[in-house]
Amino acid sequence: MIPLAALPTPALLVDLDRLERNINAMAGAFAAAGVALRPHIKTSKCWEVARRQLAAGATGFTCSTAAEVAWLQGRGVADLLWAHIPIGPRKVAFVVDAIAQHGGGLTVSLDSVEAARPLSAAATAAGVTVPFVLEVDTGHARLGVQPPEAVATATAIAALPGLRLRGVLTHEGHVSALADRTALERAGAAAGTLLVGVADALRSAGFPVEMVSVGSTPGATSAPFVAGVTEGRPGTYVYFDANQTRLGSCTPDQCAQTVLARVASVQRPGRPIIDAGVKAMSSDAIAAAGAVGVLLNRPGVTFTEANEEHGFLHDTGAVPLVVGDLVRLVPNHACGTTNMWSHLYAVRGALAVERWEISARY
Structure with a gap:
């Protein structure tokens, strides 16, 4: 674990x-x-x-x-x-x-x-x-x-x-x-x-x-x-995902798939940069309305833009993010995100209990 x-x-x-x-x-x-x-x-x-x-x-x-x-x-x-x-x-x-x-x-x-x-x-x-x-x-x-x-x-x-x-x-x-x-x-x-x-x-x-x-x-x-x-x-x-939440297929607490990322830079106030971009999330929006994904348990913070390996957040939260902070991101589309990865970590609570392989990718 x-x-x-x-x-x-x-x-x-x-x-x-x-x-x-x-x-x-x-x-x-x-x-x-x-x-x-x-x-x-x-x-x-x-x-x-x-x-x-x-x-x-x-x-x-x-x-x-x-x-x-x-x-x-x-x-x-x-x-x-x-x-x-x-x-x-x-x-x-x-x-x-x-x-x-x-x-x-x-x-x-x-x-x-x-x-x-x-x-x-x-x-x-x-x-x-x-x-x-x-x-x-x-x-x-x-x-x-x-x-x-x-x-x-x-x-x-x-x-x-x-x-x-x-x-x-x-x-x-x-x-x-x-x-x-x-x-x-x-x-x-x-x-x-x-x-x-x-x-x-x-x-x-x-x-x-x-x-x-x-x-x-x-x-x-x-x-x-x-x-x-x-x-x-x-x-x-x-897994559900942010798109399915927006469509009413699920509630946020049913979303099982997340991407774990860290804040890498806060050089610009209100615009933290994380170490996860479209290669971690996929760029499939469908019902996303301008979001790359949704942050778990971070009110006031939105994921608005991404490059390949960098994500750009918009932070209006009461407690600003700082370098090194962990964030968990619900992807817009779980299927597209899965195909970006070779493995995942199965999690219970705050512990990764197993590592599972992802197969049959392109």
Whole structure:
């Protein structure tokens, strides 16, 4: 065990009490509703977090990258969803090899015949069948077919050899643009309802639809609980972050991930400089409204600007910061911050009790 004051700074911390409460609360809510929980691993990329999620009832994981898929398959996780369209020969070959070597257990996302054809050819040549979900755009306007085109697209893809339709998927990321929580909840429920409608249309067309999958942390209190949705894929909930606090997804005392930093300079009154910048925090703002992160237990101090290795604070607090002071910063976006680090310190109280590796980074 190491006192926080003895750690090198900057350091990535995860509060174990908060982490475990967050994991258990989401798992309990999903279990009570009879909805499967398939967390997004990109938030933590950490086996110590993942195994706690599995122990709490997660049915498997959602992955963003081939590296995440390979890492979790190597850990023996049997049910993975790669929620990213496998484009290009390397990704196509990876999918086919992963299914061939692990006896299935991997489902991919597709939204066009053009993306499906190379995967079909590779799967057929290897003698395997690739399960897929059809991604549907329910408002985020990123990936996904428009709902009226879903049946035609699914029919065209499913006609290709070596592919098997399991269901439908959406990412209701557009709800993050809504600062009003009531409007956000309505938008999440609307996305779930729209996806269930697509699933029903596919069933009417003769397709067996077993998965109706929604996914986001801000939408995790609405979209998964629409009748007909079978699973949810929140990720950020394990740590939460400043963006989720602003969106009303959590309260500040639920934020488990922080960056520990020290004041390095106070040459300019009211503008302390710390030894943590965007390479420690990530620069992902989303709902940040001009902040790089939020300070814990430092009223009157804001984190307004950062270079690569320096952070610029604005200090109007009653007790000004001085050189050497420790501060803890809640990142705007936990997922982006995780990918900046190779390890974290698991913390209880004022002690770092374990060091955990972060895997499958770019």
